[in-house]
Amino acid sequence: MRLLVQKFGGSSLATAELRQQVVEHICMAKQSGKQVVVVVSAIGRQGDAYATDTLLDFLYQVTENPPGREKDLLLACGEIIAAAVMAAAVTKSGLEAVALTGWQAGIVTDGMFGRAEIIRIDREKILCHLQKNNIVVVAGFQGINEEGDITTLGRGGSDTTAVALGAALNAELVEIYSDVDTVMTADPRLVPEAQPIKNIGYYEVLQMAREGAKVIHPRAVDLALQYNIPLLLKKTGTQAPGTLITHLQAAGGQTLAKKANVVTGITHSNNLAQVRLQAPLADSKQLEEMLQRLSTAGISIDLISLSPREQMFTVPAREEKRVKEILQDLGCPAEVINGFAKVTVVGSGMRGMPGVMARIVAALNRAQTPILQTADSHLSISCLVPVDKAAAAARALHLEFGLHEDSI
Numbered sequence: 544m545r546l547l548v549q550k551f552g553g554s555s556l557a558t559a560e561l562r563q564q565v566v567e568h569i570c571m572a573k574q575s576g577k578q579v580v581v582v583v584s585a586i587g588r589q590g591d592a593y594a595t596d597t598l599l600d601f602l603y604q605v606t607e608n609p610p611g612r613e614k615d616l617l618l619a620c621g622e623i624i625a626a627a628v629m630a631a632a633v634t635k636s637g638l639e640a641v642a643l644t645g646w647q648a649g650i651v652t653d654g655m656f657g658r659a660e661i662i663r664i665d666r667e668k669i670l671c672h673l674q675k676n677n678i679v680v681v682a683g684f685q686g687i688n689e690e691g692d693i694t695t696l697g698r699g700g701s702d703t704t705a706v707a708l709g710a711a712l713n714a715e716l717v718e719i720y721s722d723v724d725t726v727m728t729a730d731p732r733l734v735p736e737a738q739p740i741k742n743i744g745y746y747e748v749l750q751m752a753r754e755g756a757k758v759i760h761p762r763a764v765d766l767a768l769q770y771n772i773p774l775l776l777k778k779t780g781t782q783a784p785g786t787l788i789t790h791l792q793a794a795g796g797q798t799l800a801k802k803a804n805v806v807t808g809i810t811h812s813n814n815l816a817q818v819r820l821q822a823p824l825a826d827s828k829q830l831e832e833m834l835q836r837l838s839t840a841g842i843s844i845d846l847i848s849l850s851p852r853e854q855m856f857t858v859p860a861r862e863e864k865r866v867k868e869i870l871q872d873l874g875c876p877a878e879v880i881n882g883f884a885k886v887t888v889v890g891s892g893m894r895g896m897p898g899v900m901a902r903i904v905a906a907l908n909r910a911q912t913p914i915l916q917t918a919d920s921h922l923s924i925s926c927l928v929p930v931d932k933a934a935a936a937a938r939a940l941h942l943e944f945g946l947h948e949d950s951i
Contacts, residue, residue, distance in 0.1 A: 550705035585621025611656030622682035645685035659694035699760025710770035736947035755812030806890035884933035910939035
């Protein structure tokens with residue numbers, strides 16, 4: 544059975560015109576001879592009647608601290624509405640379709656409300672509908688735990704649902720549709736010269752997603768990598784080829800030819816604050832307690848640089864006040880300074896390549912952008928820069944590594 548999973552985000556479902564375009568994508572896939580499973584997010588974005596954030600705002604009018612179980616019960620409704628509407632729209636077009644909630648689709652999760660993990664998929668009901676030649680429309684972002692309670696998977700959960708179903712059903716491809724054409728070499732709002740990326744490896748797109756590129760949720764890429772499920776990122780309403788995410792291997796195990804770029808893309812994330820503890824660290828227990836308190840408060844830290852005389856890391860700027868309160872409570876002499884951005888170069892070609900950091904420093908010097916902190920991995924090098932220099936830094940790095948020339 545040739546099977547395709549198609550996932551449509553909320554922005555792709557926001558209007559009647561867009562929903563008709565989604566129906567056309569589904570019908571085209573079905574008419575090509577494939578069995579089709581569709582995963583949908585809640586319709587629209589914040590402010591739209593059935594969007595997840597709209598439901599959340601409604602709940603917060605009742606209480607600022609709703610129980611996790613009831614919160615998940617409400618938030619699951621957005622995707623259920625979308626699944627029912629889209630199944631009806633497909634049926635109206637002349638094809639048979641059936642809508643399933645996450646639990647009707649057999650998605651079983653752990654008990655972590657708001658950020659549940661899928662532990663298994665009982666696929667019998669989906670297979671039964673496919674055998675009847677139905678198009679199956681599944682509500683994304685949700686499942687059920689062993690106690691029978693509805694759970695949600697957290698942000699990007701519909702991407703995760705689509706890839707998990709692709710793995711469970713042995714799909715030949717998972718298509719992720721959104722309002723962008725393709726993965727780009729940089730955010731075109733910062734770098735107008737940004738180019739489309741036609742083919743990219745799992746590890747590179749995973750790193751780009753983790754470093755701020757709004758392309759696909761990292762959990763979904765992790766799953767696709769684990770089960771070797773090809774992903775195709777496309778724009779709703781067009782037949783543009785999009786971006787194919789694979790191990791970059793053709794049938795028979797031959798590696799596909801790639802443009803010989805050291806760097807594949809430039810990403811950025813704004814709204815960061817830098818924490819500096821400049822006093823000598825006399826007791827490692829103090830550092831341990833500080834990091835534990837930040838973790839318990841749910842504050843994520845990044846760009847970590849620790850030495851006996853100085854400790855530095857970044858936090859989201861929105862957490863500045865809470866971080867200051869925690870550090871003051873612990874008696875840690877620290878500065879928490881707002882107004883920074885992280886600019887990251889990503890590429891598997893950097894591995895073992897000498898001179899990459901020298902080129903980064905030279906490019907940022909030309910852009911008159913100070914580097915306040917760095918971090919690196921085998922796939923990326925990140926630089927902390929003043930937020931008002933982020934665009935100049937991204938453009939300088941994009942130019943330095945030749946990403947403006949043509950598509951990859």
